[in-house]
Amino acid sequence: xxxxxxxxxxxxxxxxxxxxxxxxxxxxxxxxxxxxxxxxxxxxxxxxxxxxxxxxxxxxxxxxxxxxxxxxxxxxxxxxxxxxxxxxxxxxxxxxxxxxxxxxxxxxxxxxxxxxxxxxxxxxxxxxxxxxxxxxxxxxxxxxxxxxxxxxxxxxxxxxxxxxxxxxxxxxxxxxxxxxxxxxxxxxxxxxxxxxxxxxxxxxxxxxxxxxxxxxxx
Amino acid sequence: xxxxxxxxxxxxxxxxxxxxxxxxxxxxxxxxxxxxxxxxxxxxxxxxxxxxxxxxxxxxxxxxxxxxxxxxxxxxxxxxxxxxxxxxxxxxxxxxxxxxxxxxxxxxxxxxxxxxxxxxxxxxxxxxxxxxxxxxxxxxxxxxxxxxxxxxxxxxxxxxxxxxxxxxxxxxxxxxxxxxxxxxxxxxxxxxxxxxxxxxxxxxxxxxxxxxxxxxxx
Numbered sequence: 034x035x036x037x038x039x040x041x042x043x044x045x046x047x048x049x050x051x052x053x054x055x056x057x058x059x060x061x062x063x064x065x066x067x068x069x070x071x072x073x074x075x076x077x078x079x080x081x082x083x084x085x086x087x088x089x090x091x092x093x094x095x096x097x098x099x100x101x102x103x104x105x106x107x108x109x110x111x112x113x114x115x116x117x118x119x120x121x122x123x124x125x126x127x128x129x130x131x132x133x134x135x136x137x138x139x140x141x142x143x144x145x146x147x148x149x150x151x152x153x154x155x156x157x158x159x160x161x162x163x164x165x166x167x168x169x170x171x172x173x174x175x176x177x178x179x180x181x182x183x184x185x186x187x188x189x190x191x192x193x194x195x196x197x198x199x200x201x202x203x204x205x206x207x208x209x210x211x212x213x214x215x216x217x218x219x220x221x222x223x224x225x226x227x228x229x230x231x232x233x234x235x236x237x238x239x240x241x242x243x244x245x246x247x248x249x250x251x
Numbered sequence: 252x253x254x255x256x257x258x259x260x261x262x263x264x265x266x267x268x269x270x271x272x273x274x275x276x277x278x279x280x281x282x283x284x285x286x287x288x289x290x291x292x293x294x295x296x297x298x299x300x301x302x303x304x305x306x307x308x309x310x311x312x313x314x315x316x317x318x319x320x321x322x323x324x325x326x327x328x329x330x331x332x333x334x335x336x337x338x339x340x341x342x343x344x345x346x347x348x349x350x351x352x353x354x355x356x357x358x359x360x361x362x363x364x365x366x367x368x369x370x371x372x373x374x375x376x377x378x379x380x381x382x383x384x385x386x387x388x389x390x391x392x393x394x395x396x397x398x399x400x401x402x403x404x405x406x407x408x409x410x411x412x413x414x415x416x417x418x419x420x421x422x423x424x425x426x427x428x429x430x431x432x433x434x435x436x437x438x439x440x441x442x443x444x445x446x447x448x449x450x451x452x453x454x455x456x457x458x459x460x461x462x463x464x465x466x467x468x469x
Contacts, residue, residue, distance in 0.1 A: 062317045210336070
């Protein structure tokens with residue numbers, strides 16, 4: 034089997050002009066800082082779509098990515114922590130689409146799970162419903178939210194084995210698990226790599242079959 | 252007593268033993284400081300923790316244990332972690348008993364606006380829309396009027412909504428008000444130092460005075 038262990042530079046070469054990339058994390062928790070940095074420093078792909086819960090905070094590499102002029106679209110739930118995303122939205126330099134956080138998670142989950150979308154009551158009666166189909170199911174109204182997929186996902190884990198099985202600790206699971214299902218190429222940034230068999234199957238948060246590249250940091 | 256402290260203390264009395272509770276950022280988070288000792292609740296953080304404990308000490312700080320405001324926290328005994336898709340399944344699925352959030356506006360139907368001011372501030376809704384739609388009980392923690400003295404409890408919300416017909420109880424520095432479906436806003440308690448006239452004068456919405464009207468106790 035071809036080794037999944039790559040340098041950050043090698044792994045992010047996958048990102049091409051016009052790609053959609055998912056970036057895991059919730060604020061600084063579980064954010065793949067080094068992968069985003071490598072994308073900034075070693076890859077010049079532009080016209081990117083970034084899918085992220087919050088587009089990070091000022092001291093994270095994703096802030097610099099948003100600021101780099103290489104991002105033309107952003108899908109997020111909360112951008113109050115990244116004023117640059119707000120600025121791009123107001124000026125129209127990038128198209129910023131905001132979704133309720135649970136809806137964003139479900140759009141990604143349905144993208145990765147082979148579903149045609151999800152029906153949620155969240156957003157009904159608000160501007161979130163604009164342009165979306167409404168369906169009545171068993172007497173209740175729902176909004177149809179379409180699935181979301183990406184070309185590449187950057188996710189962060191604590192530990193990987195060489196097959197890519199991941200352990201993600203604590204509240205860092207956030208969007209990192211669901212994003213691993215919804216991209217053509219999944220890169221995991223990890224703190225530690227161990228041989229296959231060293232991770233107890235009960236402890237695996239993301240099965241290695243979903244992970245294409247493992248990048249060790251630190 | 253400080254206004255915010257008063258509001259947080261009064262809301263703490265609304266929580267029941269065994270409740271699963273999600274506290275929003277800011278004043279709602281202060282509620283945790285005033286929960287009576289004999290009332291055990293599980294605090295949920297929508298980024299993936301059930302059983303949030305006190306803030307972490309400097310030695311305990313870990314990016315794998317943050318709350319939805321990005322604060323370093325600890326967990327209580329019996330806590331668990333999960334990813335964002337699961338977290339919002341809990342929230343939308345009715346497994347959260349109480350959510351406490353701030354609001355910019357609320358109205359006679361229980362419609363809530365708390366996520367954007369067009370042209371000024373568009374931080375995104377984060378998890379707020381999912382929480383107010385999914386939680387069994389929505390308590391709003393808000394100052395009775397805005398910084399420039401304008402009423403925030405209105406006949407009809409003017410700002411873009413977070414959700415329709417979701418607020419159950421409104422706790423302010425002047426009053427405790429219940430939203431009763433098909434009826435309106437029922438004034439239940441008035442904070443010490445205010446009269447009924449004071450409260451109505453600072454409220455655009457029509458208030459129905461409860462026959463059991465009493466002084467707010469904290």
